[in-house]
Amino acid sequence: MNKKLVSAILTGLFAVTMGFAAQQLKVQASSQYTVVKSSFPAGGTIYHAKSFTKNAYVWKHLNHKQKIANLKNYPNSSWYRTGIITLKHNGKKSVYYLVSNSSPLSKKTITGFVWRGYLKKGYNPDFTKVKSISLDNATNSEYNQFIKHSKYQQLTRDILALFPNSTVSKPLSRYALFREPKDKVVTDVATFKAMDDFLNVKNRLTNQQRLAKIKAILAANGYTAANRQREYIIGIYLTNFQWSDQYDTGDMHQGFVIGTK
Structure with a gap:
């Protein structure tokens, strides 16, 4: 990949x-x-x-x-x-x-x-206007600050709000995108084909519509509102559904996985 x-x-x-x-x-x-x-x-x-x-x-x-x-x-x-x-x-x-x-x-x-x-x-700590950063160059702290402050990361923040007791891992976020074993920081990591397909095909939905679709995929895989209260390690990389080519090239443009401690 x-x-x-x-x-x-x-x-x-x-x-x-x-x-x-x-x-x-x-x-x-x-x-x-x-x-x-x-x-x-x-x-x-x-x-x-x-x-x-x-x-x-x-x-x-x-x-x-x-x-x-x-x-x-x-x-x-x-x-x-x-x-x-x-x-x-x-x-x-x-x-x-x-x-x-x-x-x-x-x-x-x-x-x-x-x-x-x-x-x-290191990265400039002012991430407000930054659209994306490199998972190869960013530290775990920098990546979390980027998610927290970038105006382009609202959907990411909305998804993470579904998991209030979980944390984001930069290596696992890299795994969500590239699926390289070296980035798998925990043994038990859940991936979802339906999520991969949804995140990597362009659409014109609003963020709220996208969030509703993501919640439905999670629920279908057992991650109901109650189960999402548990502590997980999240791997996530979103770019607002913006990229220059299509999913059929084999590239992952966005990714989301859930690791269990």
Whole structure:
């Protein structure tokens, strides 16, 4: 089962930044800035700005001649790091990251170099405008905060309200989407073909209509209102029924499973 649903954006950004880096490292700089070392770790890493009140510039070139962004002007954004470059300037070394804005994406992708001291590892804690995050990059806490605060996660919150004594697991949410054994954090996990089919075929129902359908599927599988009061571990990944291709490609676009402690 392929993973393009949650990795397509990051993969695209990696390709863009790698091409960008190849060009910029040739430009190296100027007599004032010299590239000492560079590396491009596989997989990339998510960062966000340490401060949204201080200037923190993203530079188009390693020679620091053109500013293309100021991190403080992107209060909702996270940044995807694909390169690590050590520069030497006036006899001193400093480390810069090659980054692109990842979530939420602006109309134009910004790719450039920023001093690593301006960044903090992890997703931006302001998830209000974020449509989706990568289950490969997010921590369990970040994923739960995303569900709690993103305006695009209302249906997820409505479904979780049906299980008031349960918790969401990011690894099990990844299992709900990809069904990879390594993400199965508990032995007993219930999956539902009817749920998979419903979640992965587009429809124009309202959230309330979708919730009613999901409740019916749960009840048909023994998860009545009374049984939902028990403690479960939930795996869930929803994107508001929005994706670019159809379920018949074999991809899971959304997923929901229930684990028993």
